[in-house]
Amino acid sequence: MTNPYYPHLFAKGKIGSVTLKNRIVRNSMGTYLGNPDGTVTDRQIKAYAEAAEGGAGLIFMDNCVPVPMTSCGLRADKDEFIAGLTLLAEAIKMHGAVPGMQIAHPGRDASFVGSEDVIGASPITYEPWYQMGARLPRALTIEEIHDLVSRFGDAALRCKKAGFEIVEIHGAAGCIPTNFLSPHDNKRTDMYGGSLENRMRLLLEIVREIHKKCGPDFPVGVKLSTEDWEPEGIRIEETIEVAKALEREGVSHLNMMGGTHATAAREFLLPNAFNAVHTRMIKEAVHIPVFIGHNIFTPEEAEAMLAEGNGDFVALGRSQLADPAWARKARCGKAGDIKPCINCMIGCIDKGMLGHTPIHCTVNPTLYKYECEPITEAAEKKRVAIVGAGPAGCEAALTASKRGHQVTLFEKRGFGGAMVEASRPDNKANIRRLIRYYEEHILADPNITLVKENADFDTLAHGGFDAVILANGGKTRRLQVPGGDSEQVLYASDYLLGNRKAEGTRAVVIGGGITGAETALELLREGKEVTIVEMADAFLASPGSASQAYGIEIAQSPIQILTGKRLIEVQPGQIRLTDRWGNESVLEADCVVVAAGYLPQNELADRLEKETNLEVFHVGDSKKVRQIYDAIHEGFAAARQI
Missing domain, CATH: 3.20.20.70 (Aldolase class I)
Known part of the structure; x- marks a missing residue:
């Protein structure tokens, strides 16, 4: 048939x-x-x-x-x-x-x-x-x-x-x-x-x-x-x-x-x-x-x-x-x-x-993990608060639900977390499917309640919860230099989301990691002259397929790369740089797009651990800024422990 x-x-x-x-x-x-x-x-x-x-x-x-x-x-x-x-x-x-x-x-x-x-x-x-x-x-x-x-x-x-x-x-x-x-x-x-x-x-x-x-x-x-x-x-x-x-x-x-x-x-x-x-x-x-x-x-x-x-x-x-x-x-x-x-x-x-380990999968934390028992209902059902609907929070929510726990998921912005920005380049559009997968399954899950607001200490400490999983992501590393708050400065997250436009024809990207590379290529597609400034001695220093692929593409493009340079001031139409020996230089720039990465957020986790008896799990970029792989696997591991 x-x-x-x-x-x-x-x-x-x-x-x-x-x-x-x-x-x-x-x-x-x-x-x-x-x-x-x-x-x-x-x-x-x-x-x-x-x-x-x-x-x-x-x-x-x-x-x-x-x-x-x-x-x-x-x-x-x-x-x-x-x-x-x-x-x-x-x-x-x-x-x-x-x-x-x-x-x-x-x-x-x-x-x-x-x-x-x-x-x-x-x-x-x-x-x-x-x-x-x-x-x-x-x-x-x-x-x-x-x-x-x-x-x-x-x-x-x-x-x-x-x-x-x-x-x-x-x-x-x-x-x-x-x-x-x-x-x-x-x-x-x-x-x-x-x-x-x-x-x-x-x-x-x-x-x-x-x-x-x-x-x-x-x-x-x-x-x-x-x-x-x-x-x-x-x-x-x-x-x-x-x-x-x-x-x-x-x-x-x-x-x-x-x-x-x-x-x-x-x-x-x-x-x-x-x-x-x-x-x-x-x-x-x-x-x-x-x-x-x-x-x-x-x-x-x-x-x-x-x-x-x-x-x-x-x-x-x-x-x-x-x-x-x-x-x-x-x-x-x-x-x-x-x-x-x-x-x-x-x-x-x-x-x-390439890593010579048993094969793994970013989105499937159970792949070949036969030493772990299948997800079963917990003997004691608990009320679990999860902060953040990024990859770590979504994976944790679905896993905790499978355990039979009642989950309250706090998320003000929307599903996906940093995956939303990450999925902007066309070659990463498949991430949007994962966002939709999480959203559809969470919204259809009777054990999960979505609360469209941020969760503070009082909400978590006095909300009747037994456990908290903090998966609220990293915070943007802000530019702390003279002129860093001028109109010609914008952040990669805002640019990739379409919240801010990069004006002019000469663009400088601050940061030579994956996000910096993606941002530079997007700016190039807009027809801009692009320069990447990286404080470290190496561009795309982190190993992996993404770094290799972007490195090859950028090497074949007109994008200029300056390594070993640090931004010290943003001025109208230009920026000032210095190297480790104090030698300064000036670079023309109509816009400056900051892709300097994220910082972890430990304050809430530390306070909850010190001042409450809650089971507290800290996962994903909120704990340490890394890859989507780490976020999903940590969210899964935290939820199965409750």
Whole structure:
């Protein structure tokens, strides 16, 4: 029967000889929940079961390496690993999905996963990584290439024996096949370099080897980058030819993505479904199923991708981290209950892939936290006051309600807190979905009463509450210099909200953090000449995908950056700066936009703790100014303790 909500998304589909119950694929992102030696853990088995129970038709999770390598992924280089892999495949099948395994060798990227042997087509890597200390890969010999091809075939056979019904060769994101496919990374002069025919030889030989060892009817797909976003690298025109060659070799499907591990931060700035045009070009060039992924977050977006002919299946990764039940909720017409991914890349990429920790999610504080009991009703129901309806307060309110507590949420301005300003740039519009999610669920919750006013000490201390969660956010760091209160000075929060306009043509942004970068780019789009002034020696000093993405975009723009400079005075049409040695300079400025960040607010928390017997929890920016990730996770943790 046709699904009444998303007919294309929940139609059956085939990958080779395998039938899937719907067109939703849980894309491989890795969990980093395994043991360092590549053996399977109980937590990993639970993660695979949870993913399958979420309703997707095909489940990929961790990568499986075909060679000895220490990591927190999976290994299939010896028969002794088959037993653990079998437990994973069985967990997926028991929960109604088809188990798939992605086989990957990190190639040049092995420098970042602890491998002693970093290999590639040539001794070339992504230049910014080399400047950060990455080792150059050594070029494989012909004999080593043949051995590696054989190992891919053996690994695939072990996965088949373990019960995985589809395997996928990771030929994207900087893994070993892309080191050969890329004309930048591959400078070989033998049969594996030069022409595109030679550069795709390794990938085609791997496909043939797997077919030889697993049989021609065993589905073998390939993940490809449409483009790798690297200088002189992989481009869509050549990828189309690679796709055609792979189809001739009998691959079961093509799973399309963009970029590499080195350039993944670019996704932060790209619109939803940004890879649709290139993926459709691949689909129109072949007759086998094509997976479309990347920045597809809602069932409506996924349905549209299939209906428009941009792909045959939708491969989702981060969306199913934010809400593992994404597919199940969509199937039942409950898309509004799906916790939305906001494309922040903090938990999954910054803390997971780049941070070498088990993968996390900003909006889903329960992800893979199997040591914590599920939320249940508290033995003693309490009256809980929550101050602030930003990310920490909203998460705390919903969690406390699930515990059966009666919640009073104080918020004068409106839902979202600092997320409102943060969602102003187009590339962060997905945050608006999270704001709507919180608002709709809180307003519909009978255990939560919204009070549209600020809460002071007396209200909290004498309001009959048992516990208080202070999540009232940080306060704007004010400019304390002569002329700081003049008309030409405005604050980034007011500017991003549209409360104040930046007058004139020459704009100076004070502050070189994330907010400063976003503000500068918005001003640039208005046609202004923009200069960023940062007191520290480094611009965008905090690590992470957002800093990397903004850094690249601003480096390619006419925005000027002055580091090691401090504002000391605002004068009509100009500002005065000084460096640490007292050397002063003057900069012309029609407007000054202050993006100097926020300060915590500890006064109310300190007083409540000293003068009352209330349980007091202090969370989010109100306690310490950090990221949205910290706010949501702290709000959740506080509420579950009451």
